Amino acid sequence: MINSAILLVCPHCGIELRKENKNLRCPSCTDKWVIEKNVPWFSKSSPYWGEIDQASMQRVNCLAREEGWEAALHEVAPQLRNYATSPARTNWTGLLPIQSDWTAVDIGAGWGGNAFPLSQRLKQVVALESVFERAEFMEIRRQQNATQNMQVVAASVHAMPLPRERFNLVVMNGVLEWVALSAEGDPEHIQEEVLKRVHDLLAVDGWLYLGIENRFSYEAFLGQRDDSGRRFASLMPRKVADLYMHLTSATHNRTHDAMTAYRTYTYSYWGYKRLLERCGFRDFQAWGTYSYNRPNLLYNLKDTHEFKQYLQTRSPHSAGKKLARALAMKNVSPTALRLFSPMFCIIARK
Numbered sequence: 234m235i236n237s238a239i240l241l242v243c244p245h246c247g248i249e250l251r252k253e254n255k256n257l258r259c260p261s262c263t264d265k266w267v268i269e270k271n272v273p274w275f276s277k278s279s280p281y282w283g284e285i286d287q288a289s290m291q292r293v294n295c296l297a298r299e300e301g302w303e304a305a306l307h308e309v310a311p312q313l314r315n316y317a318t319s320p321a322r323t324n325w326t327g328l329l330p331i332q333s334d335w336t337a338v339d340i341g342a343g344w345g346g347n348a349f350p351l352s353q354r355l356k357q358v359v360a361l362e363s364v365f366e367r368a369e370f371m372e373i374r375r376q377q378n379a380t381q382n383m384q385v386v387a388a389s390v391h392a393m394p395l396p397r398e399r400f401n402l403v404v405m406n407g408v409l410e411w412v413a414l415s416a417e418g419d420p421e422h423i424q425e426e427v428l429k430r431v432h433d434l435l436a437v438d439g440w441l442y443l444g445i446e447n448r449f450s451y452e453a454f455l456g457q458r459d460d461s462g463r464r465f466a467s468l469m470p471r472k473v474a475d476l477y478m479h480l481t482s483a484t485h486n487r488t489h490d491a492m493t494a495y496r497t498y499t500y501s502y503w504g505y506k507r508l509l510e511r512c513g514f515r516d517f518q519a520w521g522t523y524s525y526n527r528p529n530l531l532y533n534l535k536d537t538h539e540f541k542q543y544l545q546t547r548s549p550h551s552a553g554k555k556l557a558r559a560l561a562m563k564n565v566s567p568t569a570l571r572l573f574s575p576m577f578c579i580i581a582r583k
């Protein structure tokens with residue numbers, strides 16, 4: 234039922250929750266949350282978000298119960314099979330001194346692409362996901378895989394029912410850039426608040442792993458759409474990007490809703506370093522990658538030789554990428570690597 238090795242606490246009071254029938258109740262503020270389909274559900278007000286629309290996601294879950302989660306994924310969303318199951322998703326773990334007695338939380342765990350491989354190497358894993366249908370999918374997958382050391386929790390990053398100073402690793406893969414969509418106020422301030430809470434979840438010397446886009450990725454300069462769904466938005470001053478979003482309102486492929494303000498803030502290498510240090514993290518280290526969702530190869534941002542080797546393994550399809558590769562092969566400095574890398578795999582510790 235509920236994994237007793239993972240303590241769930243009241244998101245307001247921080248006090249251990251008590252289980253009463255199909256609910257979890259806080260003994261202090263008496264708030265309660267339902268356990269729905271075996272998933273403690275703290276995020277009833279969170280909007281749907283996902284790579285496929287809500288009706289398709291519900292169909293995945295329905296089929297998963299009947300035919301198994303892999304068959305359901307293959308039938309409804311075959312394009313996401315790699316994303317949900319590829320072992321390469323967790324290549325970034327090579328950056329960390331992973332220990333088998335660690336407890337980790339994957340924030341924004343999605344389909345479980347990171348959480349399941351981690352559960353095979355760590356003692357306990359919490360897969361935290363605000364969208365119920367996605368949490369439901371992971372719980373079906375967990376049950377069908379007989380994964381005992383994982384707790385799936387449906388909860389928002391803004392109100393996590395997790396105890397302080399218990400986690401050796403917090404994973405935020407493709408999450409931080411989205412957190413200001415589900416809260417009001419200045420996006421950078423909201424990101425800082427989330428990172429401070431993450432810092433608080435970590436045990437002494439615990440690690441944060443952050444997979445995220447580079448604001449000044451060379452691909453952004455070549456016109457690749459960023460998380461706002463627009464070209465060039467990340468490169469603009471924030472207020473200009475905001476106006477641009479207002480003027481070009483369109484349905485977004487992840488929120489399935491119109492996005493009319495620029496809130497998906499990303500940063501430069503130096504911007505992430507400063508942001509994490511402001512939130513209490515130390516030992517900032519970043520690697521470059523083309524995709525944090527499949528970090529097949531990570532390259533050291535200090536080593537241009539490694540980067541050139543990396544480029545040789547890739548065959549760019551567009552003319553822009555061919556040009557960028559040709560330029561990079563000729564002359565690339567470590568500063569340019571940091572400035573223009575498409576994405577970063579970042580680690581920092583408490």
Ligand SMILES: [Zn+2]
Nearest residue numbers: 243246259262
């Ligand atoms: Zn409470």
